[in-house]
Amino acid sequence: MGDPDSEDIDRLEDLDRLEDPDLPEEMGATKELTVAADGQGTRLDLWLSEQLGEAVSRSRVQALIRAGAVTTGDTAVTEPKQRVTAGERYALIVPEAQPAEPLPEDLPLDILYEDAALVVVNKPAGLVVHPAPGNWSGTLVNALLYHCGETLAGIGGVRRPGIVHRLDRDTSGVMVVAKTDLAHRALSDAFADHGRSGDLERAYVALVWDAPDRWAGTIDAPLGRDPRSRTLRAVVPEGRADARHAVTHYQVRKRYGSDGKGGALAALVECRLETGRTHQIRVHMAHIGHPLIGDLDYGRAFRTKVNRLPETVRPTVAAFGRQALHARLLAFRHPVSDELMRFEAPPPADMTALTEALDIL
Missing domain, CATH: 3.30.2350.10 (Pseudouridine synthase)
Incomplete structure (x- = not known):
């Protein structure tokens, strides 16, 4: 098994493809640092790692940089190899500590369809999809863990089990969640491809x-x-x-x-x-x-x-x-039966x- 911090970088890239802004929701306190004379010409990721000590690994620092968590002035710095200059000031938003895994909660769900491989829900506005700082409970993931039981735990990752795409907290509508690893891989690939070579449709x-x-x-x-x-x-x-x-x-x-x-x-x-x-x-x-x-x-x-x-x-x-x-609309190929599935939900009462x-x- 590889270094967990190295996996963070790959996971970040995956989440960016799947509409999921990983790091902004994890951000915590801002740490401000100034480059001393002996730091002149050092790579940004190496210099930040040295300043932070063992608190944050270098690979994690690289992921944070690529995610836009490092700024100088009002500009985000997204290239870990950039060289720093003595006197420059950088701000790093350090991620908050997170619970090891979300817990099941008995929350209402509007289920449009469910079988052994997946569940399709009509997400209400105001419901966060997965736990994050400020919303460690009361999320769609918490509700699904309760509804699906142990079958969902760990599917596609501990923190976001079953999640293959995301809607903003205040956006309502149709979402599909995988209940098996096979379904998670197939649906993740379909969303990453955006339907160019398949039947994924979103309206x-x-x-x-x-x-x-x-x-x-x-x-x-x-x-x-x-x-x-x-x-x-x-x-x-x-x-x-x-x-x-x-x-x-x-x-x-x-x-x-x-x-x-x-x-x-x-x-x-x-x-x-x-x-x-x-x-x-x-x-x-x-x-x-x-x-x-x-x-x-x-x-x-x-x-x-x-x-x-x-x-x-x-x-x-x-x-x-x-x-x-x-x-209002989500259509995709079922990862097991290969049947074309199509689900629609009318706008909620407020809209x-x-x-x-x-x-x-």
Whole structure:
């Protein structure tokens, strides 16, 4: 068995492919360090390892660097081989200690389908998928461990048993979870491939501010870590070290109201993913000027737009406390039977109420 810290690097790359921002959710206290004269020209990973001593291994430091946990000024440094210069100041966000493994909890689950290999659930908004700092309990994983018993424990890893893809805490909708190692490998491969060579299909509905000029389009823009926030993503230059290929196809289903300039006040948009990056739909829609209603991370500049809405609509929109995003469709090949499985879930009550309010415009 290899060095556990070496496995962290591979696991981080896997999680980035599978929509799972591993390290940002694990981050703890920030440690600030200044390069002394005798550190001049040393590799960043080696210098940080020397500063931290035995507390964090060098391979773990490399994983943290690649994850964007090391910054100088307001810029994330993502290349472990970068040489440091005397007088430079670096900030390292050190991961918090974590429980060895999640515990089963008797929590309600909306199960759409289940067999010996997998379970498909309709995840409600507000439910975290797996334990992380600040949410060590009350997650989907805790609920599934109770529901599935020992059959799920350790499948695909101790910390995230069965998880092959992820939805944000405040995104609702269809998710599949593996119950065997065979199913976990097959589904993980399908999500990593994004359906290019198979039958994986994912469709989301979103309510956005204004409306795209075209009824359909494709957003092809690489995503990386937002240099201003360790937990957010941003469209970044293609050549940047942490840039990841990201493509979203969208189709406007309905436009609401008029801004008096030939445009709409809001729109219902369906998004289909060609890739599966963290916060992809939220970042991409904001990138083209149409952030999701309720998204305070990527649509903060649009908060005042609610004041322009009619009084009959304004309270409902203002009270909507999450990003208006729902994973309505998930289709995939069953890892055992090879049958094409297709699952849909209607938007939850809060998003339906928001849509009905916008219909008044």
